[in-house]
Amino acid sequence: MDARRIIATVRDGGTPSRAELGWFAQGLADGGVTDAQAGAFAMAALLRGLSEEGRVALTLAMRDSGQRLQWDLGGPVLDKHSTGGIGDCVSLVLAPALAACGAYVPMISGRGLGHTGGTLDKLESIPGVATTLDEARFRDVVGKAGCAIVAASARIAPADRRLYAVRDVTATVESLDLITASILSKKLAAGLDGLVLDVKTGSGAFMKSEDDARALAQALVSTANAAGCPTSAVLSDMNQPLVPALGNALEVDQAMLVLTGAAKGPLAEISAVLGGVVLADAGLAPDIEDGANRIAGVIASGRAAEHFGRMVAAQGGPVEFVENWARFLPEATVIREVPSPVAGYVAGFDGEALGLAVVDLGGGRQVESDVVDPAVGLSDIPPLGTWVEKGQPLARVHAARTGAADRAAQAVLGAIRLGDTAPQVPALIRDRITA
Structure with a gap:
């Protein structure tokens, strides 16, 4: 086969055969396809798109x-x-909750990307926790704890690893078809019986408009189901942080508050909804409402926290983490309040700006080689519609140095909009999308 002919087919609006896409994906994995050819393919897919048949075939080829x-x-x-979104630590709550409901969750997760935090970085803020596991240990953790949250090995969907690196430097990350194939190739390679997708929209999400988010959700759901994995999606709001804290250790703290029953709010709500959807799809609950109640029940009973504790210990973390998590999580050396310059209602957030403020503090990566500081971030962020008095904190900055704290404080003032009237707070769950 010839890479040039496959690229030309996509360039001209056609669909390569399954065999051609399989050959191309294998070439991405073993180096038979050059970087120039990979970049040309990605640009052709971005500009002309793939048919649904082509998107499914590419996803399966990358999986295989x-x-x-x-x-x-x-x-x-x-x-x-x-x-992805700001303050999104759902995986830390949902994985052990699903395990407590009788499922097994081998969650292959990622690191921070752009303004959003990464689940692996959050979990690694717990001392000793390892997320790069060999297959035998991965299986052992899943078997013992019911869930594991790990990084993808080099053997999982290597074609995606190569193509994503090329897309990142060729302005082709935004391709709907390539986003779909990238996400699903890794998930499908994990051998799943069911998958739920949380597709976020709003100022703190990658997909800012609901139309774009809905299109992505529909592409993901149709492709995953065509590939043989029962999948549904939930369209959720990301116009404000999901929890009132951004940053790795700070978000682990928020997840623990929910897992131990000390906090409710949007994180608990969306975890229950997503869990209800996937439990119902898998036959572990008769319907979504019952499934959501089961998720809420295992959190209230402490069983979800117990599974989280088992997972943390099995991945190298403290055995007594759940009982005293605050003792183990790192703390920043500089903690500073950001006083509100005026009185008013919290009327809106620039979510991306808040996320980038955490990155600037050292809580994320500007280049792949950056070392993440797990202790830094923002906390005590008031939700939309809150009345704030002049001088009352809009947030607390957690920083390693005073200069970084100063920059973050200015970023917070620019990212939180205050108004004279209470805003209409959007619903957390926008829609559910099925096959």
Whole structure:
């Protein structure tokens, strides 16, 4: 086969055959396709798009470019994927909650991307926790704890690893078809029996408009189901942080507050909804409402926290983390309040600016080689509609140095809009999208 002919087919609006896309994906994985050819393919896909048939074929080809996991466990193998947002620590709550409901969750997660935090970085803020596990240990953790949150090995969807690196430097990240294939190739390689997708929209999401988010959700759901993995999506709001804190250790603290029943709010709500959807799809609940109640029930009973504690210990963390998590999480050396310059209602957020403020503090990466400081971030952010008096804190900055704290404080003042009237707070759950 010839890479040039495959590229030309996509360039001209056609659909390469499944065999051609399989050959191309294998070439991405083993180096038979050059970087120039990979970039040309990505640009052609961005500008002309792939048909649904082509998108499914590319996803399966990328899945099959490496190892595919298979499981023999006592319950269905389920997972969740989020398109990313600020304060999004749902995975830390949902994975152990699903495990407590009888599912097994081998969650292959990512690191921070752009203004959004990464689940692996959050989990690694717990001392000792390892997220790069060999297959034997990965399987052992899933078997013992019911869930594991790990990084993808080099053997999982290597074609995606190569193509994503090329897309990142060729202005082709935004391709709907390539986003879909990238997300699903890794999830499908994990050997799932069911998947729920949390597709976010709003100022703190990658997909700012609801139309774009809906299009992505529909592409993901149709492709995953065509590939043989029962999948639904939830369209959720990201016009404000999901929890009142941004930053790795700070978000772990928020997840623990929910897991131990000390806090409710949007994180608990969306975890229950997503869990209800995937439990119902997998036959572990008769309907979404019952599934959501089961998720809420295992959190209230402490069973979800117990599974989280088992996972943390099995991945190298403290055995007594759940009982005294505040003792183990790192704390910043500089903590500073950001006083409100005026009185008013919290009327809006520039979510991306808040996320980038955390990155600037050292809580994320500006280049891949950056070392993340797990202790830094923002906390005590008031939700939309809150009345704030002049001088009352709009947030607390957690920083390593005073200069970084000063910059973050200015970023917070620019990112939180105050108004004279209370805003209409959008619903957290916008829609559910099924096959």
